[in-house]
Amino acid sequence: MRREDRVRFIIASVSVAELSLLAFALLPVPYNVCALFFNGLSLGCMWGVIFSFIEGRRLTGILASIMGISIAFSSGLAKSLGLFLMNDLGVGCFWMPAVIGGFAFVLIILLAFILNALPAPSEEDIRSCTKRVPMDARQRKAIFFRFAPLLLMLFVANLFITIIRDVKEDFLVNIVDTSQFSAWAISGIDGMVTLIILALFILVSMIRDHQRVLYTLLWMVIGGTFLLVGISYYYEQLNLSPLVWMFLQSLGVYIAFLSFQTLFFERFVACFNIKGNVGFFIVSIDFIGYLGTVGVLVFKEAFVAHLNWIEFYNTMVLTLGTACCFLFMGCILYFMHRSRVVRKEEIPSVTTALSLN
Amino acid sequence: MKREKVSDLLFIFWAGGAALLSYALVYALRKPFTAATFDGLDFMGMDYKTATSIIQIAGYVLSKFMGIKWIS
Numbered sequence: 477m478r479r480e481d482r483v484r485f486i487i488a489s490v491s492v493a494e495l496s497l498l499a500f501a502l503l504p505v506p507y508n509v510c511a512l513f514f515n516g517l518s519l520g521c522m523w524g525v526i527f528s529f530i531e532g533r534r535l536t537g538i539l540a541s542i543m544g545i546s547i548a549f550s551s552g553l554a555k556s557l558g559l560f561l562m563n564d565l566g567v568g569c570f571w572m573p574a575v576i577g578g579f580a581f582v583l584i585i586l587l588a589f590i591l592n593a594l595p596a597p598s599e600e601d602i603r604s605c606t607k608r609v610p611m612d613a614r615q616r617k618a619i620f621f622r623f624a625p626l627l628l629m630l631f632v633a634n635l636f637i638t639i640i641r642d643v644k645e646d647f648l649v650n651i652v653d654t655s656q657f658s659a660w661a662i663s664g665i666d667g668m669v670t671l672i673i674l675a676l677f678i679l680v681s682m683i684r685d686h687q688r689v690l691y692t693l694l695w696m697v698i699g700g701t702f703l704l705v706g707i708s709y710y711y712e713q714l715n716l717s718p719l720v721w722m723f724l725q726s727l728g729v730y731i732a733f734l735s736f737q738t739l740f741f742e743r744f745v746a747c748f749n750i751k752g753n754v755g756f757f758i759v760s761i762d763f764i765g766y767l768g769t770v771g772v773l774v775f776k777e778a779f780v781a782h783l784n785w786i787e788f789y790n791t792m793v794l795t796l797g798t799a800c801c802f803l804f805m806g807c808i809l810y811f812m813h814r815s816r817v818v819r820k821e822e823i824p825s826v827t828t829a830l831s832l833n
Numbered sequence: 834m835k836r837e838k839v840s841d842l843l844f845i846f847w848a849g850g851a852a853l854l855s856y857a858l859v860y861a862l863r864k865p866f867t868a869a870t871f872d873g874l875d876f877m878g879m880d881y882k883t884a885t886s887i888i889q890i891a892g893y894v895l896s897k898f899m900g901i902k903w904i905s
Contacts, residue, residue: 477903477904493862497862500866505874506874506875506876506877509876509881509885509888510888512866512885512889512892513888513889513891513892515862515863515889515892516888516889516890516891516892516893516894516895516896517895517896518892519859519862519893520893520894520895520896520899520900521896521899521900521903522856522859523856524900524903524904525904526852526856527852528904529848530848530849530852535844535845535848538845538849539852542845542849542850542852542853543852543853543856545853546852546854546860547856549857550856550857550859550861550864551860551864553857553861554860554861554864554867555864555867555868556868557868558865558866558867558868558869559868561865562868562869569866569869572865572866573866576862576865577861577862577865579861580858580862581862583854583858584855584858584859584862587855591848591851591855594848610905611905613902642890645864645867646867646886649867649870752905753904755904755905756904759897759900759901759904759905760901762897763894763897763900766894766897767894769890770887770890770891770894776883777883777887
């Protein structure tokens with residue numbers, strides 16, 4: 477996408493999103509659910525577009541970490557806002573999304589102009605991160621095949637992580653009995669998780685060597701998924717209170733999820749001197765991830781509707797989480813192998829890019 | 834040197850803050866309906882709440898797919 481088109485794209489997206497929420501409020505139940513299709517359709521590219529404003533800069537690592545924390549706390553905050561409107565202000569459950577969306581819609585448009593006023597990446601930015609350029613279909617294919625084993629492992633692992641995250645976010649009220657907490661407890665927990673991850677990521681961003689960042693992130697992600705698997709395996713024995721459980725789940729899921737949404741591909745592009753941009757990788761990973769979420773929801777609805785949620789969740793985390801641990805280990809092995817090859821022969825410019833930092 | 838640090842910090846607040854807020858607000862357009870349980874409703878034989886999630890994500894996925902082309 478060209479730089480000039482970004483603001484127009486954002487305005488069009490949020491307008492359609494808010495209109496579809498109005499349709500959700502106005503159309504007769506239950507057919508109003510169809511309006512949500514257009515809500516999803518209009519918002520799928522927002523991360524990529526907003527990210528393109530901050531990509532390819534010397535400070536991108538820190539900026540992306542800051543932007544990324546919104547993923548961890550916003551879902552909880554949106555849920556808390558929704559509960560607050562319904563329980564305390566008496567807004568009906570069909571109008572509530574449109575009311576909240578109405579405020580968000582105006583503010584996003586204002587912020588788009590603020591982002592658009594940022595100066596373009598400087599010479600110094602380009603030297604340390606490689607210049608980011610749009611890619612056409614042929615270039616996308618070439619990049620994919622050049623790193624096929626790694627990208628396949630990451631795509632599958634991210635598919636699993638996204639499935640876990642979405643089932644957790646969308647069905648939290650079914651998995652845990654949330655009626656015993658205040659509306660703000662969920663966002664309070666997510667806020668804490670967010671701050672911890674932000675601190676970790678800012679520390680990682682300070683490492684200059686791109687390859688070391690890639691290794692560090694992969695080990696962190698393995699730690700996170702291992703934590704999830706452990707909690708599911710010992711669910712009965714641990715007998716954690718719902719709040720502690722929610723805290724640890726969010727921590728484990730979001731370390732993995734956010735690494736790939738923010739820092740990982742930025743450093744990957746810089747490390748291997750790829751002529752392209754991060755948006756391509758992030759949007760691809762997202763696309764594959766959400767396909768999985770749809771799959772799980774349909775599967776659950778069609779075949780195991782009577783299954784109890786916590787049992788379903790634990791089995792899911794146990795299987796998918798273990799697979800992720802192995803896949804991420806595979807990525808580490810790939811990098812170890814690749815860096816040996818690259819440093820010896822492949823592209824001399826990569827070695828200079830590495831030593832520059 | 835010191836001056837550069839101050840301008841870096843300002844830039845982080847400006848760009849990082851705006852990016853953070855923008856995406857947080859996207860969630861306010863996308864997620865509030867997950868707070869409702871929609872008890873007792875159904876859509877074509879499917880639990881209404883599950884239907885809301887599936888239909889919204891279906892649109893979201895389609896959008897991502899087209900996005901691979903637009904955003905890269």
